[in-house]
Amino acid sequence: MRNSSFFAALALGLTTTGLMAQEVTIKVSHFLPPNSNYQKLVLEPWCAKLATDSGNKLKCQIYPAMQMGGTPPQLVDQVKNGVADIAWTAPGYSAGRFPKTEALELPGVLPLGGLLGGRAIWDFYGQQLKDEYKDYKVLAMHGDGGMNIHTASKPLATAEDFKGVKLRSPNRTIARTLTALGATPVAMPPAQVTEAISKGVVDGASAVWEVMLPTKLDEVTKFHFETPADRPVMGATVLVLLMNKQKYESLPPDLKAIVDKTSGLPLVERYGKAWDEASIAARNKVKATPGHTVTVVSGAKYDAILKQAEVVEKEWLADAKAKGINGESLVAAARETARKQKN
Numbered sequence: 001m002r003n004s005s006f007f008a009a010l011a012l013g014l015t016t017t018g019l020m021a022q023e024v025t026i027k028v029s030h031f032l033p034p035n036s037n038y039q040k041l042v043l044e045p046w047c048a049k050l051a052t053d054s055g056n057k058l059k060c061q062i063y064p065a066m067q068m069g070g071t072p073p074q075l076v077d078q079v080k081n082g083v084a085d086i087a088w089t090a091p092g093y094s095a096g097r098f099p100k101t102e103a104l105e106l107p108g109v110l111p112l113g114g115l116l117g118g119r120a121i122w123d124f125y126g127q128q129l130k131d132e133y134k135d136y137k138v139l140a141m142h143g144d145g146g147m148n149i150h151t152a153s154k155p156l157a158t159a160e161d162f163k164g165v166k167l168r169s170p171n172r173t174i175a176r177t178l179t180a181l182g183a184t185p186v187a188m189p190p191a192q193v194t195e196a197i198s199k200g201v202v203d204g205a206s207a208v209w210e211v212m213l214p215t216k217l218d219e220v221t222k223f224h225f226e227t228p229a230d231r232p233v234m235g236a237t238v239l240v241l242l243m244n245k246q247k248y249e250s251l252p253p254d255l256k257a258i259v260d261k262t263s264g265l266p267l268v269e270r271y272g273k274a275w276d277e278a279s280i281a282a283r284n285k286v287k288a289t290p291g292h293t294v295t296v297v298s299g300a301k302y303d304a305i306l307k308q309a310e311v312v313e314k315e316w317l318a319d320a321k322a323k324g325i326n327g328e329s330l331v332a333a334a335r336e337t338a339r340k341q342k343n
Contacts, residue, residue, distance in 0.1 A: 022057050022252055022254075022255070023056070023057050023058075023059075024057065024058050024059070024251060024255060025059045025060070025061050026058070026059070026060055026061070026085040026086055026243075026247065027060075027061050027063060027068070027084050027085045027086070028043065028047070028060050028061065028062045028063065028084065028085065028086040028087070028088075029063045029066070029067070029068045029075060029078060029079070029083075029084040029086070029087045029088075030043070030062075030063075030064055030065075030075075030087065030088040030089070031064075031065065031066055031072040031075065031088075031089065031189055031190075031191070032064060032065065032190065032191070032211075032214070033064055033065050033191065033214060033215075034062075034064040034065065035214055036064070036211075036214045037210055037211075037214060037274060037275075037278040038088070038274075039062065039064055041274035041277075041278065042267075042270055042271055042274050043060075043062060043088070044062070045270070046262060046267060046270065047059070047060035047062065049262055050258060050259070050262060053258045053261070053262065054254070054255055054258050057254075057255060058251075058255045058258060058259075060086075063084070065191065068083060068084055071189075072089055072090070072093045072189050073089075073093040073094045075087040075088075075089035075093075076089060076091070076094055076097070076242065079136065079242045079243065079244050080135055080136065080242075080244065081244075082244050082246065082247065084244070085243065085244050085247045086139070086241065086242065086243045086244070087241075087242055088239065088240070088241045088242075089239070089240065089242070090170065090171060090237050090238065090239050090240075091238055091240055092105060092170065092171025092172060092173065092174075092237055092238060093170075093171065093189075095171075095172040096172070098129075098132050098133075099132075099319070099320060099323055099325060100128060100129055100132050100320075100325060100330055101129060101132060101238050102171075102172070102173050102316060103124075103128075103316070103320075103327065103330040103331050103333075103334045104120075104121055104124060104143070104236065104238050104334050105171060105173035105174065105235055105236050105237065105238060106173060106235070106312060106313050106316060106331065106334075107177050107232075107233075107234050107235050107306055107309040107310075107312055107313070108232045108233075108234075108306045108309070108310075108313075109232055109233075109236075109331070109334050109335055109338060110143060110146060110232060110233050110236045110334075110338050111146075111232060111233070111338050111341055112145065112146045112227050112228075112229050112231070112232075112233050113145055113146070113229075113272070113275075113276055114142070114143065114144070114145040114210075114271065114272035114273070114274070114275025114276045114279065115269065115272030115273055115275075115276055116272070116338075116341040117142070117143035117144075117145060117146065117233075117236060117272070117338075117341075118142035118143055118268045118269065118271055118272035118275075119265075119268065119269070119272065119341050120143075120334075120337045120338045120340070120341045121141050121142055121143050121238060121268070121337075122140070122141055122142065122264070122265055122268045123337040123340070124333060124334055124337045125138065125141045127333060127337070128330060128333055128334075129141075133240075133242070135245060136242040136243065136244070136245055137242070137243035137244070137245050137247075137248040138240060138241070138242060138243075139241040139242065139243050139259070139263035139264070139267060140240065140241040140263055140264065140267040140268045140271060141238065141239070141240045141241075141268065142238075142239055142240075142268045142271040142272060142275075143236045143237065143238055143239065144170075144208045144210065144236055144237045144239060144275065145208045145209070145210060145236070145275050145276065145279055146208065146227055146233030146234070146235070146236050147170075147174060147206045147207075147208065147227070147233060147234050147235045147236060147237075148206070148207065148208060148209060148224060148225055148226050148227065149167065149204060149205070149206055149224070149225035150204050150205055150207055150212070150217060150221040150223070150224050150225070151165065151167075151203055151204030151221055151222070151223045151224075151225075152197050152203060152204055152220055152221050152222060152223075153203070153222070153223075154203060154204075154223065155223040155225075155293060155295060156223065156225040156295075156297075157225070157295050157297055157301065158297075158301050158304070158305075159181055159182075159301075159304050159305045159308045160182075162178065162181035162182050162183040163181075163182035163183070164182065164183070164184070165182075165183045165184070165203045165204065166183070166184045166186055166201075166202045166203045166204075167183050167184070167185060167186065167202060167203060167204050167205060167206055168185075168186055168187075168188050168193050168196065168197075168202050168204070168205035168206060168207070169185035169186060169187055169206055170187075170190075170206060170207070170237045171237050173235060173312065173316070174206050174234075174235040174236075174237070175187065176312045176315060176316075177234060177235045177309050177312050178206065180308055180309045180311050180312050181305065181308055181309065186201070186202050188202075190207065190211050190215050191215065193205045193207065193215060193217060194215050194216050194217050194219070194220050197217075197220040197221065198220045204221060204223075205217065205221075206235070208237075208275075208279060209278070209279035209280075209282040209283045209286075210275050210278040210279045210282060212282040212286060213278075213281075213282050213285065218282070218285070218286050218289070218292070222291055222292055222293065223292075223293050223295070224286065224292065224293065224294045224295065225295055225297060226283075226294060226295065226296045226297065227296075227297070227302070228296055228297065228298040228302055231298070231302055231306075232306075232338065234305065234306070234309065239271075241263070241267070243259075313331065317331070
């Protein structure tokens with residue numbers, strides 16, 4: 001009797017130890033503040049679902065605002081090298097490193113909005129980009145909804161208005177678009193933009209509505225240039241949630257299955273919906289605030305802007321050809337995936 005009790009206790013102890021051994025905490029790094037819509041509306045709910053679905057065997061430790069050190073362009077290496085297990089970043093922050101992805105950021109390619117743009121981007125990733133991210137486990141790839149321009153003292157409504165204006169640019173492709181319009185692009189992450197505008201370092205920023213309130217960009221800008229809803233955007237920033245490949249492969253099958261089930265298109269759509277809701281809320285707040293002017297540039301004026309920005313695609317195609325990339329095929333595929341989202 002005593003022996004059977006002993007072995008039962010031993011078996012229970014071994015079982016408990018085995019369960020404890022399955023508990024995994026993943027380090028998640030990103031560049032936005034902890035009060036950002038991204039962390040509150042996407043990352044934290046996703047991490048909560050991982051924990052719930054796994055019976056708390058899979059948990060996240062979130063490091064916002066580059067708390068693990070380094071700069072946003074270094075996030076792709078931090079996750080590749082295992083400093084972070086997961087990182088959310090913009091491939092465009094590492095100029096030239098993900099050249100095929102840049103096809104999505106060209107003027108006149110993606111549809112307006114987080115949900116439509118995200119679906120198009122994820123579709124394009126599945127068709128064209130898997131080789132470009134072969135060193136990572138890609139959990140999601142989405143967009144920022146499409147660029148708008150926010151300025152402190154000068155309204156923008158035509159291609160001519162961009163000349164001589166210094167504007168923050170989030171990636172190389174948008175920088176080229178701004179240059180084509182006669183503006184001077186200045187690269188900087190979202191966290192630095194508000195101070196840069198307040199000090200006159202730049203006149204405004206290419207930034208989506210979603211980041212306006214968390215970064216207090218609405219407090220230093222008064223004029224807001226907006227893309228018409230029925231036209232492709234002037235440009236966009238592609239964003240990606242990457243996981244260290246070795247970390248993913250080291251997970252036990254049950255936890256790996258939970259990661260797979262909660263990532264991919266469901267996570268892309270979570271991003272898109274959160275982006276759209278936050279963008280609508282920010283736009284409505286800004287529009288209702290005295291002293292702010294929101295201008296939707298449409299018709300011939302918007303077409304003239306896209307026409308002037310066509311040189312950006314030509315430059316990108318030349319770069320792609322030099323790298324042995326069939327750029328024409330990629331751009332055609334990107335536009336086709338975008339077109340399908342409108343049906």
